[in-house]
Amino acid sequence: MRPDPATVPDGPSAxxxxxxxxxxxxxxxxxxxxxxxxxxxxxxxxxxxxxSARRALDAAREELASVVGCEPDEVVFTSGGTExxxxxxxxxxxxxxxxxxxxxxxxxxxxxxxxxxxxxxVPVDARGVVDLDAARELATGARRxxxxxxxxxLMAVNSETGVVQPxxxxxxxxxxxxxxxxxxxxxxxxxxxxxxSAATSRCDLVTLSAHKFGGPKGTGALVVRGRAARVLRxxxxxxxxxxxxxxxxxxxxxxxxxxxxxxxxxxxxDATVRRVAALRDRLADxxxxxxxxxxxxxxxxxxxxxxxxxxxxxVGEELVLLADREGVxxxxxxxxxxxxxxxxxxxxxxxxxxASAAQAxxxxxxxxxxxxxxxxxxxxVVRAVRQLRLGAxxxx
Amino acid sequence: MSGGVDSSVAAGLLVxxxxxxxxxxxxxxxxxxxxGCCSAADVRDARRVCDQLGVEHxxxxxxxxxxxxxxxxxxxxxxxxxTPNPCVECNRHLKFGALLERAARLGFAAVATGHHARxxxxxxTGRPRLRRGADAAKDQSYVLAALxxxxxxxxxxxxxxxxxAEVRAFAERRGLATAAKPDSQDVCFVASRAPGGGPSSxxxxxxxxxxxxxxxxxxxxxxxESLGEVPAVELVTVGQRRGLPAGGRRRRFAVAIDTAxxxxxxxxxxxxxxxxxxxxxxxxxxxPLPVGARCTVQGSAHGRPVAATSLADRVRFDRPSRxxxxxxxxxxxxxxxxxxxxxxx
Numbered sequence: 243m244r245p246d247p248a249t250v251p252d253g254p255s256a257x258x259x260x261x262x263x264x265x266x267x268x269x270x271x272x273x274x275x276x277x278x279x280x281x282x283x284x285x286x287x288x289x290x291x292x293x294s295a296r297r298a299l300d301a302a303r304e305e306l307a308s309v310v311g312c313e314p315d316e317v318v319f320t321s322g323g324t325e326x327x328x329x330x331x332x333x334x335x336x337x338x339x340x341x342x343x344x345x346x347x348x349x350x351x352x353x354x355x356x357x358x359x360x361x362x363x364v365p366v367d368a369r370g371v372v373d374l375d376a377a378r379e380l381a382t383g384a385r386r387x388x389x390x391x392x393x394x395x396l397m398a399v400n401s402e403t404g405v406v407q408p409x410x411x412x413x414x415x416x417x418x419x420x421x422x423x424x425x426x427x428x429x430x431x432x433x434x435x436x437x438x439s440a441a442t443s444r445c446d447l448v449t450l451s452a453h454k455f456g457g458p459k460g461t462g463a464l465v466v467r468g469r470a471a472r473v474l475r476x477x478x479x480x481x482x483x484x485x486x487x488x489x490x491x492x493x494x495x496x497x498x499x500x501x502x503x504x505x506x507x508x509x510x511x512d513a514t515v516r517r518v519a520a521l522r523d524r525l526a527d528x529x530x531x532x533x534x535x536x537x538x539x540x541x542x543x544x545x546x547x548x549x550x551x552x553x554x555x556x557v558g559e560e561l562v563l564l565a566d567r568e569g570v571x572x573x574x575x576x577x578x579x580x581x582x583x584x585x586x587x588x589x590x591x592x593x594x595x596x597a598s599a600a601q602a603x604x605x606x607x608x609x610x611x612x613x614x615x616x617x618x619x620x621x622x623v624v625r626a627v628r629q630l631r632l633g634a635x636x637x638x
Numbered sequence: 639m640s641g642g643v644d645s646s647v648a649a650g651l652l653v654x655x656x657x658x659x660x661x662x663x664x665x666x667x668x669x670x671x672x673x674g675c676c677s678a679a680d681v682r683d684a685r686r687v688c689d690q691l692g693v694e695h696x697x698x699x700x701x702x703x704x705x706x707x708x709x710x711x712x713x714x715x716x717x718x719x720x721t722p723n724p725c726v727e728c729n730r731h732l733k734f735g736a737l738l739e740r741a742a743r744l745g746f747a748a749v750a751t752g753h754h755a756r757x758x759x760x761x762x763t764g765r766p767r768l769r770r771g772a773d774a775a776k777d778q779s780y781v782l783a784a785l786x787x788x789x790x791x792x793x794x795x796x797x798x799x800x801x802x803a804e805v806r807a808f809a810e811r812r813g814l815a816t817a818a819k820p821d822s823q824d825v826c827f828v829a830s831r832a833p834g835g836g837p838s839s840x841x842x843x844x845x846x847x848x849x850x851x852x853x854x855x856x857x858x859x860x861x862x863e864s865l866g867e868v869p870a871v872e873l874v875t876v877g878q879r880r881g882l883p884a885g886g887r888r889r890r891f892a893v894a895i896d897t898a899x900x901x902x903x904x905x906x907x908x909x910x911x912x913x914x915x916x917x918x919x920x921x922x923x924x925x926p927l928p929v930g931a932r933c934t935v936q937g938s939a940h941g942r943p944v945a946a947t948s949l950a951d952r953v954r955f956d957r958p959s960r961x962x963x964x965x966x967x968x969x970x971x972x973x974x975x976x977x978x979x980x981x982x983x
Contacts, residue, residue: 557740559699563696564744578699580663580678580681581696581697582665582698582699582701583699584699633739
């Protein structure tokens with residue numbers, strides 16, 4: 243499946259924004275087609291067509307569960323990672339009002355609901371790794387003030403810098419203060435690169451997002467393990483599907499595609515990680531040598547596809563634009579409602595000043611990235627950085 | 639592209655002329671007003687027009703630069719009892735400052751806007767000249783008067799040669815989304831009214847949040863006697879009539895404001911006249927006017943131009959004219975051509 247040629251310029255291109263979204267795997271596309279007009283019925287009905295849809299949904303549930311290391315009925319299908327994050331935070335808080343903690347570098351889909359319930363942010367160090375001592379202290383403080391922490395949230399992989407968080411030690415740290423604290427892990431960026439099953443085995447709630455690992459957009463899941471299910475209240479109310487935690491007719495086609503994508507991502511992961519890490523190293527080393535690009539944290543702490551770089555003397559947003567003119571797709575920070583770039587809250591939490599944060603560009607490789615793309619990107623980005631540092635385009 | 643019809647048509651004209659055009663909306667202010675120029679709705683309008691014209695659209699976050707170069711001086715000038723020129727500063731530092739520099743780095747030849755003004759090349763030297771727009775009622779050369787040839791060299795004003803009616807007609811013919819959109823009038827980052835407030839309540843509310851406002855004594859220009867008080871001396875502008883104790887039946891105007899002493903001097907129309915205005919921070923589009931040169935000057939965006947003589951540090955009016963409020967920009971013209979600007983002392 244090739245990207246739509248109308249949206250890329252003629253000539254070579256490089257899509258290096260996999261952290262934003264990934265192309266669907268052809269197997270996932272194929273797997274979902276029969277459920278659009280063929281096996282289309284509502285899985286909740288009493289008749290044959292419904293039963294066929296329900297069977298497919300259950301099979302997808304089972305397949306996903308085995309990839310992420312939970313029971314099938316612990317999988318709650320949602321419309322994506324953002325909804326799963328909101329269900330985890332708002333649902334836990336509704337069920338057990340109390341303090342909520344989240345790391346300062348969580349995705350806004352976690353930080354926004356955390357703020358909405360008056361939660362507190364756990365600082366990170368200069369590399370962007372959560373400060374476990376601070377987490378312990380905040381949890382202890384909360385308990386002393388009369389309310390044990392209801393929910394503590396730490397992502398598995400940071401969407402901006404690719405840094406892998408110490409999720410298991412985080413679980414230990416907060417549960418040492420209060421064993422009832424639920425731990426939520428936003429694993430949206432993780433499935434492509436890590437064994438999510440191992441990384442989140444001790445978490446009560448886990449967010450998955452299909453379009454980050456070759457699945458469709460508009461599809462995700464929240465893993466709700468045993469005791470979390472007893473606490474969580476639904477955010478939306480309706481027909482009682484997904485164990486009454488997430489009502490609404492399920493997106494069977496999406497779930498099927500997501501499960502296929504997850505299975506393949508997991509099966510190919512070791513090879514993908516090796517191959518992509520080598521490509522990433524080539525790109526990052528090439529840019530460091532040619533134009534002095536700097537990395538936010540050691541590669542050993544980051545996933546294979548992460549090529550987040552700071553370019554001294556350059557406005558990252560301008561680099562993204564220039565690279566785009568030659569078919570290289572990258573990203574900076576995040577956008578506000580108007581589409582204007584906002585300074586990255588992740589970099590700010592890591593202690594970067596506004597000027598340095600403005601020099602950062604998130605380049606993210608994925609399973610489909612080729613050597614040709616990396617070569618093209620290297621040439622284009624080097625040229626663009628040099629042009630930007632000059633202050634004006636060279637005379638034509 | 640502000641999301642207004644002028645910049646929409648400017649883009650359309652350039653596309654029609656075969657230029658490679660990219661549309662950019664600047665996000666300058668995310669604060670409470672968000673009702674003037676470049677609000678989220680305006681961004682959507684600009685994007686829609688770009689889609690219609692088949693050009694890329696980007697939104698640039700220049701909020702930091704805007705706060706530093708436009709909003710902070712706006713507040714500081716009020717505190718000092720002077721009149722700020724936010725649109726002039728925005729043009730100088732943002733549209734033809736930060737944006738122009740970004741455009742150059744990105745390899746663009748020029749920045750175009752929907753301003754009603756004209757840039758032309760001198761036949762001999764090729765140097766840029768700035769002229770009033772073709773539609774006198776919409777002329778915006780005043781807010782561009784602080785630009786120099788360095789900026790004007792890389793600027794285009796495609797609608798400057800058109801009347802407003804022609805601009806709207808172009809937009810309608812092309813079916814542009816903003817064809818019938820009303821023009822925005824006020825300072826873009828200040829709502830004209832605070833919720834539930836009267837006229838000018840927006841400015842008061844905006845400034846109140848950022849500085850202390852103090853009551854002031856109102857003094858008679860002729861006798862020096864105290865006529866009463868105003869609730870906020872920092873909100874009074876030279877030439878203002880409304881909201882001042884008149885001490886009589888005659889029309890009284892604010893003639894001078896002293897925020898340090900917290901006084902406002904009021905007089906009649908006659909007291910508002912001055913023979914000259916002293917200028918600082920003079921800028922020139924091209925060569926400076928020689929001392930003693932004749933010119934016309936304009937002291938506000940839609941003020942009447944006044945015949946005058948330009949001197950080293952001031953401009954002397956031919957006839958006593960309305961004084962220019964301290965801090966206000968004075969644009970100097972030769973005919974319909976802007977030759978430079980200065981800030982009234």
